Amino acid sequence: MVIVKGISLVFWLLVIPFCMGLLPVRWLSGNRRNAAVVFVAGYLVMLPLCWLVTVPCILFVKYYSFRTMVVWFTVLALITAAAGVLLFLWDWKKDSGRRSGAASWTGRKEWAGLKPAADVKGMSVEGKIEWLLFFGLVVWQLYKAFTLASFDGDDAEYVAQSLVTQQSETMYLIKPYTGGTTSLDIRHSLAVLPVWTAYIAKMSGIHATILAHSILPFLLIPLTYMVYYEIGKYLTAKNREYLPVFMVIMALLQMFGNVSIYTNETFFLTRTWQGKSVAANFVVPATVWLLLWIFDTGDGQGAAGRERQAEKGSRAGMWLLLCLTNMTAGVCTSMVAFLNVVLIAAVAFWMALTERKFSILVKAGFACVPNLVYMVLYLFLHV
Amino acid sequence: MESVVIFKNYVGGRYLIVLFALALVYLLFAEKNRHRRAMFVYMPVSLLLGFFFPVTRKAFVRLMGDGDTYYRMLWLVPMGIVIAYGSVKFAGFVCGKCGQAGPWMKRLTLVLLCMAVAFGGTYVYASQYMSKAENPYHIPQKVIDICDVIAPEEGEERIWAVFPTDLVYFVRQYDTDIQLLYGREMVEPKWQYAEPVHTVMNHPATIDIEELLKLTRERNCTYIVLPNNKGVSAKPEDYGLELLDTIEGYPIYYDPVAARLMHAG
Numbered sequence: 001m002v003i004v005k006g007i008s009l010v011f012w013l014l015v016i017p018f019c020m021g022l023l024p025v026r027w028l029s030g031n032r033r034n035a036a037v038v039f040v041a042g043y044l045v046m047l048p049l050c051w052l053v054t055v056p057c058i059l060f061v062k063y064y065s066f067r068t069m070v071v072w073f074t075v076l077a078l079i080t081a082a083a084g085v086l087l088f089l090w091d092w093k094k095d096s097g098r099r100s101g102a103a104s105w106t107g108r109k110e111w112a113g114l115k116p117a118a119d120v121k122g123m124s125v126e127g128k129i130e131w132l133l134f135f136g137l138v139v140w141q142l143y144k145a146f147t148l149a150s151f152d153g154d155d156a157e158y159v160a161q162s163l164v165t166q167q168s169e170t171m172y173l174i175k176p177y178t179g180g181t182t183s184l185d186i187r188h189s190l191a192v193l194p195v196w197t198a199y200i201a202k203m204s205g206i207h208a209t210i211l212a213h214s215i216l217p218f219l220l221i222p223l224t225y226m227v228y229y230e231i232g233k234y235l236t237a238k239n240r241e242y243l244p245v246f247m248v249i250m251a252l253l254q255m256f257g258n259v260s261i262y263t264n265e266t267f268f269l270t271r272t273w274q275g276k277s278v279a280a281n282f283v284v285p286a287t288v289w290l291l292l293w294i295f296d297t298g299d300g301q302g303a304a305g306r307e308r309q310a311e312k313g314s315r316a317g318m319w320l321l322l323c324l325t326n327m328t329a330g331v332c333t334s335m336v337a338f339l340n341v342v343l344i345a346a347v348a349f350w351m352a353l354t355e356r357k358f359s360i361l362v363k364a365g366f367a368c369v370p371n372l373v374y375m376v377l378y379l380f381l382h383v
Numbered sequence: 384m385e386s387v388v389i390f391k392n393y394v395g396g397r398y399l400i401v402l403f404a405l406a407l408v409y410l411l412f413a414e415k416n417r418h419r420r421a422m423f424v425y426m427p428v429s430l431l432l433g434f435f436f437p438v439t440r441k442a443f444v445r446l447m448g449d450g451d452t453y454y455r456m457l458w459l460v461p462m463g464i465v466i467a468y469g470s471v472k473f474a475g476f477v478c479g480k481c482g483q484a485g486p487w488m489k490r491l492t493l494v495l496l497c498m499a500v501a502f503g504g505t506y507v508y509a510s511q512y513m514s515k516a517e518n519p520y521h522i523p524q525k526v527i528d529i530c531d532v533i534a535p536e537e538g539e540e541r542i543w544a545v546f547p548t549d550l551v552y553f554v555r556q557y558d559t560d561i562q563l564l565y566g567r568e569m570v571e572p573k574w575q576y577a578e579p580v581h582t583v584m585n586h587p588a589t590i591d592i593e594e595l596l597k598l599t600r601e602r603n604c605t606y607i608v609l610p611n612n613k614g615v616s617a618k619p620e621d622y623g624l625e626l627l628d629t630i631e632g633y634p635i636y637y638d639p640v641a642a643r644l645m646h647a648g
Contacts, residue, residue: 144508149521151512153552156567160555167559177551177566179541179559209556213521228464235419235468242471245493249467252497256504257463259395261512262454265463269507280458288422288461296418335447335455343459346430350421 001205008204013219017042019081020049022088024324027317032293036226040286041321043223047196048327048370049076054192055377058171058184066169069195070202130244137251138225141269145217150270155212158194158274162208165198186381190374191333193275212273220272220282225251227285234292279336283329287343290322295351295360322367330374337374344368386435386453393454398503403462406469413472423468427460434460470496522553525631530558532628532635533606543603545595547610547633548585564604580604589614596622599638603645607636 018035021042025033050073057069123131160176168174172189175182188194197216201208206215225247232246257265264280271277294315322344330337348364351357394400407424414420433439434456444450470493478489507513517524529550535542541560548570554561569578570585580602583595592615599607607624609615611632620626624636 147516148508148513149516150510151514151552153567153571155556156552160559163556164559174559175566176555176559177563177568179555179562207520209522210519214516214519231464232467236471239471239475242475245474246467246471249470249497249500250463252500253399253463253466253504255507256501257399258505258507258510259397259399260393262393262457263395264458266507266510270510270512276455280455284458285461285464288464292419292422296416296422335452336458338446339455339459342430342433342456346426346433346459347422350425350429351418354417354421 005204005206009200009206009215012200012203014039016077016081017046019084020045020077022084023080024317024320026087026091027314027320029314029317032314032317036229040223040226040230041324043282044286044321044324044328045080046077047193047331048324049073049080050196050199051190051192051327051331054171054195055190058189058192064169065171065173066165066195066198066202069171070199073199074203124241127241127244130248134244134247134251137248137255138221141221141251141255142218145221145269145272146214149213152271152274154271154274154276157188159209159212161188161194162197162201162212165195166201166208171195186378187334190330190378190381191275193278193332196331197273217272220278221268224268224281224285227282227289231285231289231292234289234296275332276336279329279332283325283332283336283340284343286325286328287322287340290318290325291344291347294318294322295347319363319367323370326368327370327374330371334374334378337371341368341371385450386437386440389454390434390457393457395505397505399462399466399500402499402503403466406466406473409469409473410465413476423461423465427462427465430456430460466500520557522556523550525633526550526553527557528630529608529633529635530554530561532630533561533608533637534558535560542605544606544608545580545584545599545604546608548581549610550608550633561606564599564602584610586613589616591616592619592622593617596624596638596640600641600644603641605638605641605645607638609634609636 018039019042021038021040021044023045024041025038028037053073053076054069057065057072061068120128157176161172164174164176164179165171172185173181173183175185197212198208200206201211204211228250229243229247232243232250233240236242236246254265254268257263258269260266264277264284267274267277268281326337326340326344329340344364344367348361352360407427410420411424414424439456440450440453443453443456474489474492474496477492478485481488518527520527529546533542533544541562543562543564544554545564546554551563551565551570552567554563555566565578565581565584568574569576569581580595580598583591583598590609590613595607607619609619611634619634619636623640624638627635627637629635
């Protein structure tokens with residue numbers, strides 16, 4: 001039984017998101033793609049898809065809405081993952097054909113989706129030691145996540161919401177604190193991450209509280225570091241030897257960032273499974289990462305600049321991922337769906353000034369359309 | 384002024400914020416890539432200025448209907464990335480300036496910066512909110528043991544129960560077939576929720592059993608878990624309660640009178 005649950009977890013938390021991630025990274029250039037990017041992109045597809053299925057079920061299905069959600073989300077998730085794999089194979093075949101016969105093949109479509117995120121060959125001993133140190137810190141964080149329990153009052157709402165959903169098969173109609181019935185809880189019902197947790201719990205047959213407290217940190221902590229890795233990789237493109245140190249400092253900041261109960265670092269390691277934490281430590285860094293990719297031209301200098309010049313065509317993929325990140329923000333918490341607009345607006349403003357291009361603000365505005373739709377829906381349901 | 388207080392509470396009087404400010408200033412002068420300067424200097428500074436601007440807070444409260452969460456604006460400032468990026472960039476600068484000794488000076492700089500992060504912050508696992516996990520649920524074992532005593536069997540109706548304040552947070556994270564007369568939202572002092580049963584249970588010294596049962600029987604509550612550190616006004620058994628078990632000092636009672644009333648009504 002434990003083996004079946006384990007396989008089911010691997011399938012729903014690793015395999016399906018990875019296959020889904022193959023879909024949007026099609027529109028990224030080869031040098032951007034690696035296994036970590038695909039995996040992160042997978043969650044940027046899976047969570048919005050969960051929202052698109054869950055919210056109509058909450059609003060329009062009267063009885064046992066979670067059952068309906070499970071059926072539809074399973075079907076759509078499998079279709080999306082299958083589409084990701086099929087398109088990956090199609091691209092692969094097409095590129096192989098071009099590579100074997102045509103001199104005109106430019107390498108633009110080179111498939112690196114399964115390329116390891118890091119290249120161990122050619123790494124100095126010092127670099128290897130620094131990577132070991134970094135992985136040691138991450139393992140320590142995972143060990144602590146499993147062996148320590150952190151008390152947080154919000155779990156009485158957040159985790160209980162997942163468990164109520166799993167056990168009652170209804171969504172947002174039962175008060176998680178007491179169990180009393182209620183009219184639809186609009187305030188929380190648009191941030192559906194607890195439902196996603198309940199879904200994984202249902203599919204794997206694991207109690208939602210065990211899943212949230214003891215298993216999800218093993219997914220969410222590495223997921224955040226994958227985003228930091230991509231940021232660090234980009235920032236240290238000219239001096240790759242500094243990448244492991246960048247990661248070590250990031251890991252230390254997470255462990256020692258508990259300067260108050262409010263910091264995103266505190267949330268990261270004490271409330272890892274909550275939507276607020278996922279928003280602050282996955283969505284916001286992913287937004288910074290994508291904005292960096294989109295706007296940082298390297299001023300035409302260095303490797304990053306040259307690479308970017310060669311891949312203008314892959315911008316669409318980055319904007320698509322940014323849109324998906326905005327949708328993911330709404331999955332986690334309605335507040336960050338709003339705050340992410342502020343972040344994107346601030347960056348777009350400075351980039352528009354830097355490049356003297358007003359069109360940047362327009363494009364950024366389009367990327368925030370999902371947030372606008374979300375906010376309108378939120379206000380509409382509140383009135 | 385409120386924003387200043389929120390900011391002070393956020394940074395917690397530790398030196399990590401100084402490290403962030405130093406990284407910001409360093410990147411302002413050392414970062415030649417104007418896009419990165421915009422991203423990691425101008426953007427964070429403008430967000431911070433926006434945070435302190437009183438109108439921003441008013442707009443936030445108006446939109447979110449809640450000023451207590453205004454600190455979350457600070458999540459948008461990529462403090463960690465700025466510190467890490469500023470640090471490796473500074474180490475590279477030191478390396479370049481020190482000639483043959485450069486690599487060693489770079490290592491020394493990075494070690495010192497890592498130490499600055501560690502000593503300038505607070506170790507999360509030393510937090511008062513952290514404790515050894517007693518089970519994979521990460522909730523106190525005593526709650527699980529108590530719930531196992533009172534939880535309905537498969538196919539049976541859900542039950543209503545009363546738990547001491549310190550346990551209500553965890554009960555429904557373990558079993559949602561146990562419904563509570565009052566939950567977390569009614570026990571947090573900041574929400575100032577006056578719930579009559581909780582008022583009786585939360586008496587600092589003695590629980591008035593007669594008053595408690597009057598209220599619980601009105602609401603079909605069949606299980607009562609009393610605190611392990613308070614007295615009672617009378618023996619619960621004298622009022623028809625049956626003691627099922629006592630776990631870590633918490634007496635667990637079944638109320639057959641409430642059950643009879645429930646089935647009769």
